[in-house]
Amino acid sequence: MTNLPTPSERFIQGILPENPVYRQLLGLCPTLAVTSGLKPALTMAVAVAAVLMSANIIISLIRNLLKPHLRIVVFTLTIATFVTVVDRLLAAYLYQMSKTLGPYIPLIIVNCIIICRCEVCASRQPVAAAAADAAGQAFGFGLALVSIAAIREVLGTGMLAGFQVMPSAWPQWVIMVLPPGAFLTFGLLLALVNWIDSARSKKGELEG
Amino acid sequence: MEQTLKGRPPGLAGGFKNSNLAQAWLILVLALIFGAALAAVQVNLSQTIRNNKLKESLDRIPELVWGADEAAKIQSPNPALDIAPGTVAVQKDGNTSYYPVYRVSLAGRPAGWVVKAGGQGYADKIELLIGLDPAAATITGIYILEQKETPGLGNKIALPRWRNQFNQKSTALPLTVVKGKSSTASSIDALTGATISSRSVTGIVNRAIDDLKGRLNPASIRFSERQP
Numbered sequence: 001m002t003n004l005p006t007p008s009e010r011f012i013q014g015i016l017p018e019n020p021v022y023r024q025l026l027g028l029c030p031t032l033a034v035t036s037g038l039k040p041a042l043t044m045a046v047a048v049a050a051v052l053m054s055a056n057i058i059i060s061l062i063r064n065l066l067k068p069h070l071r072i073v074v075f076t077l078t079i080a081t082f083v084t085v086v087d088r089l090l091a092a093y094l095y096q097m098s099k100t101l102g103p104y105i106p107l108i109i110v111n112c113i114i115i116c117r118c119e120v121c122a123s124r125q126p127v128a129a130a131a132a133d134a135a136g137q138a139f140g141f142g143l144a145l146v147s148i149a150a151i152r153e154v155l156g157t158g159m160l161a162g163f164q165v166m167p168s169a170w171p172q173w174v175i176m177v178l179p180p181g182a183f184l185t186f187g188l189l190l191a192l193v194n195w196i197d198s199a200r201s202k203k204g205e206l207e208g
Numbered sequence: 209m210e211q212t213l214k215g216r217p218p219g220l221a222g223g224f225k226n227s228n229l230a231q232a233w234l235i236l237v238l239a240l241i242f243g244a245a246l247a248a249v250q251v252n253l254s255q256t257i258r259n260n261k262l263k264e265s266l267d268r269i270p271e272l273v274w275g276a277d278e279a280a281k282i283q284s285p286n287p288a289l290d291i292a293p294g295t296v297a298v299q300k301d302g303n304t305s306y307y308p309v310y311r312v313s314l315a316g317r318p319a320g321w322v323v324k325a326g327g328q329g330y331a332d333k334i335e336l337l338i339g340l341d342p343a344a345a346t347i348t349g350i351y352i353l354e355q356k357e358t359p360g361l362g363n364k365i366a367l368p369r370w371r372n373q374f375n376q377k378s379t380a381l382p383l384t385v386v387k388g389k390s391s392t393a394s395s396i397d398a399l400t401g402a403t404i405s406s407r408s409v410t411g412i413v414n415r416a417i418d419d420l421k422g423r424l425n426p427a428s429i430r431f432s433e434r435q436p
Contacts, residue, residue: 036359065234073235081242085249092253095260102356156360174360 004125007132014136020113021144022193027113031145032182034104038161041149043097045142047086047105052114052141053134054082059122060130066123075118076109083108113141148185152176264353265310265324265337266291272339272349273312273320275375276368288315294431298419307420309429318342321424324353325416330404332356334365338413340379344424350374350413355405362405370399370406374413379421382414 005013020026030048034040055078059066066074087105090098098105108114117137122130153159156176158166175181229236269291270279282289292311297304308324320342326335335354340347352366364370373396377383381394385407389397398406423429 062234062238067231067234070232070235074238077235077238077242081246084246088249088253088257092256092260095257095264099354177360178358 005129007129010121010125010129010133011136014133014138014140015143016140018137019140019144019193020116020137021141022190024113024116026116027111027141028186029107030104030111031148032179032186034101035145035149035152035182035185036156036177037153038146038149040097040100041145042142043090043094044101044104045138045145047090047101048108048111048113048141049134049138050086051079051082051108051111052117052138053131055079055114056117056122056130056134057127059118060125060127063123063125071119071123072115075115075123079114079118080109113137147189148182151185151189152181156181265308265322268337268351268353269310269312269322269339272322272337272351275349282314286314290314290316292431294429296420296423296429298423300419305419307416309420309424311426311429311431320348323416323420323424325412326354327408327412327415329355329408330357330362330402334405334408334412336409336412338374338416340417340424344417344420345379347374347377347379347413347417350409352409357402357405361399362402364399364402365405365409370397371409373397379417382418383410385410 014020016023018024021028021031027048030044034044055075058078059075062074083106086108087098090101090105117130117133121133125133150160153161153176154165155173156178158164158168158170158172173181176185270282270289273279274282290313292313294309294311296307296309298307310322312319312322321340321344323338323340324335325338326333328334333354334352334357337351337353338347339349339351350371352371355363355366357363357365374383377394377396384392384395385398385403386395387398387403396406396410
């Protein structure tokens with residue numbers, strides 16, 4: 001148990017250096033499925049953040065009771081409980097949004113980001129680190145979702161979060177709000193992130 | 209890690225410590241706690257969720273019966289507006305299906321009917337409301353309650369621009385879907401790129417009207433208890 005990252009390191013890492021979507025390529029199902037508009041993407045990001053935070057804290061609190069061969073069962077049980085709570089809350093207080101997101105809220109249960117954070121961080125580190133990790137990863141996930149959703153919604157419908165932002169003459173690129181648009185946008189953004197990264201590391205090598 | 213079978217005879221000695229029950233105590237305890245928590249959430253929220261669904265239907269009813277402009281004038285809460293929920297049982301091919309229907313009246317005079325119907329769409333089930341005049345001879349409007357059709361194509365069935373085509377159609381003839389511009393009184397324009405979604409909606413409307421023909425009268429409807 002030596003040299004595990006500190007809480008602040010965990011938080012920073014989650015946002016860009018270990019961004020769950022762009023660096024770890026986890027949680028791609030909701031990333032591709034609910035990013036046709038900014039509003040559903042934001043709701044999904046908040047829902048995942050709530051589940052991730054709750055699960056990380058609970059798992060961190062009981063980390064010394066976990067038996068290695070049964071840990072995944074405990075993770076799944078905990079995650080499923082919080083996802084169900086979030087699903088019910090959405091249906092009660094954000095009914096239209098819960099209808100828009102449909103099955104993707106229950107599917108947070110199998111979102112690898114959360115089970116990965118339970119395994120990598122929460123089952124090994126105290127609550128402060130686990131909470132910081134959850135916050136960082138959730139922020140990173142939200143950032144990724146919002147970046148993809150903003151591009152898709154603007155190009156596909158000319159609107160952003162339901163408001164017209166492009167001139168009305170904009171020929172709506174319907175493909176951007178369809179599934180292929182999700183793959184295109186995600187692929188191009190991923191390439192961009194990798195390009196920036198390699199450019200920066202090259203510059204670092206030259207200077208250092 | 210600390211519990212290994214090494215050096216321990218299998219069976220009686222240390223049996224309990226290695227039994228499945230002892231291994232899984234944490235899971236059992238967590239399952240109990242989480243189960244209780246979920247039950248509490250369900251008890252607290254189920255009424256709100258049910259009301260949300262009911263409210264979505266009820267909110268649409270004036271618009272479906274009178275059209276959007278007229279409905280804005282009657283907007284609820286209006287003591288003269290009465291919406292009586294009920295169900296109609298339809299027996300067909302040995303199966304019984306139940307249609308939720310709402311009898312709408314204003315100041316004691318019948319204003320129309322709203323029927324909830326559903327069926328398979330292109331992607332998933334489509335659920336919609338159909339407004340009919342008091343004699344059930346003319347469609348006064350439809351509203352899509354639930355659909356998961358392709359965004360950008362099939363989901364346009366929910367837009368007023370498309371669904372308003374159903375307004376003022378007669379229920380005497382089944383509606384048909386045509387590509388391009390519709391010409392006859394009983395045809396519906398298909399959405400470009402979403403012919404199947406368009407057909408599904410039209411099919412659901414046709415079937416509901418056919419099933420309910422002659423049954424939209426107080427004798428065939430079992431009215432449910434009023435909720436305050």
